[in-house]
Amino acid sequence: MSWTHVSYLYDGSLAGFLTCVFEAYTHREEPADFTPFDQACASFYAQRSIETDRAKAQRVYRSLEQKLGRTGKDWLLRGFLTCLSDRELWLWRFLRLGYQRGPGFTRDLTHPVVNQVHKAVQALNSEAHLFTGFVRFSQLEGVLVGAITPKNRVLPLLRVHFCSRLPQEQFLLYDKTHQEALVHTPGRWAILPMEDFQMGPADQEELAYRKMWLSFYHTISVEGRYNPKCRMTHMPKRYWGDMTEFAPPEQEALAE
Numbered sequence: 001m002s003w004t005h006v007s008y009l010y011d012g013s014l015a016g017f018l019t020c021v022f023e024a025y026t027h028r029e030e031p032a033d034f035t036p037f038d039q040a041c042a043s044f045y046a047q048r049s050i051e052t053d054r055a056k057a058q059r060v061y062r063s064l065e066q067k068l069g070r071t072g073k074d075w076l077l078r079g080f081l082t083c084l085s086d087r088e089l090w091l092w093r094f095l096r097l098g099y100q101r102g103p104g105f106t107r108d109l110t111h112p113v114v115n116q117v118h119k120a121v122q123a124l125n126s127e128a129h130l131f132t133g134f135v136r137f138s139q140l141e142g143v144l145v146g147a148i149t150p151k152n153r154v155l156p157l158l159r160v161h162f163c164s165r166l167p168q169e170q171f172l173l174y175d176k177t178h179q180e181a182l183v184h185t186p187g188r189w190a191i192l193p194m195e196d197f198q199m200g201p202a203d204q205e206e207l208a209y210r211k212m213w214l215s216f217y218h219t220i221s222v223e224g225r226y227n228p229k230c231r232m233t234h235m236p237k238r239y240w241g242d243m244t245e246f247a248p249p250e251q252e253a254l255a256e
Contacts, residue, residue, distance in 0.1 A: 004028065004030065005046075006029040006030070007031070007033050008031050016050065018057035019051075064076060078125070082120040123152065134148075134235070135162075135173065139205065146242075147175075
């Protein structure tokens with residue numbers, strides 16, 4: 001008996017996606033696409049709105065490690081944080097493949113679905129790793145504030161690094177791309193949606209720190225070994241906009 005193709009509308013959350021998986025298996029429906037409610041548009045397929053049900057999502061979540069193995073579960077959960085085009089469809093195919101083949105299916109990197117998800121997760125992990133060194137915080141009214149412009153939703157991965165490195169600090173790390181922020185106070189943290197966030201003006205103490213950092217950065221550079229192509233290999237240009245040492249000349253002048 002074939003499965004009916006249906007276009008799913010959901011809230012865009014991981015729990016919402018897992019609820020869609022539950023509904024698909026319950027009603028024998030093959031998702032043609034997954035669309036967040038706020039991006040809904042006409043479809044050639046019958047559309048069905050799926051309200052997030054935590055109990056249903058938990059049932060699917062509890063099955064992941066048993067059916068997909070630890071690696072498969074990790075790739076599925078991290079895959080949801082990636083910027084992979086048609087992400088939910090690829091993850092749906094990945095999950096169905098894992099349910100059919102069982103743990104160990106992730107070793108088959110020749111399979112197009114496994115390979116696609118694997119590459120997307122690798123890109124996510126690599127980007128998160130780079131941000132552990134590229135994030136720049138400013139101290140504003142006693143709070144460390146930073147901003148990044150990632151391709152993937154890296155804040156859940158960066159949380160572990162920065163919360164362990166700065167356990168006694170109050171800090172906020174804002175993701176401009178996805179309009180959400182990692183907020184931390186000693187002993188507590190949260191990742192919250194946050195629109196139109198603007199960093200406040202730097203005070204004299206913060207400007208003094210920026211001046212010292214810029215002075216250090218320019219002092220250690222060796223003019224005779226200047227190699228912009230090599231620098232962009234180790235520090236891609238798309239990260240520069242949020243880094244103190246690459247501040248526009250007018251901002252750099254404020255720290256002088």
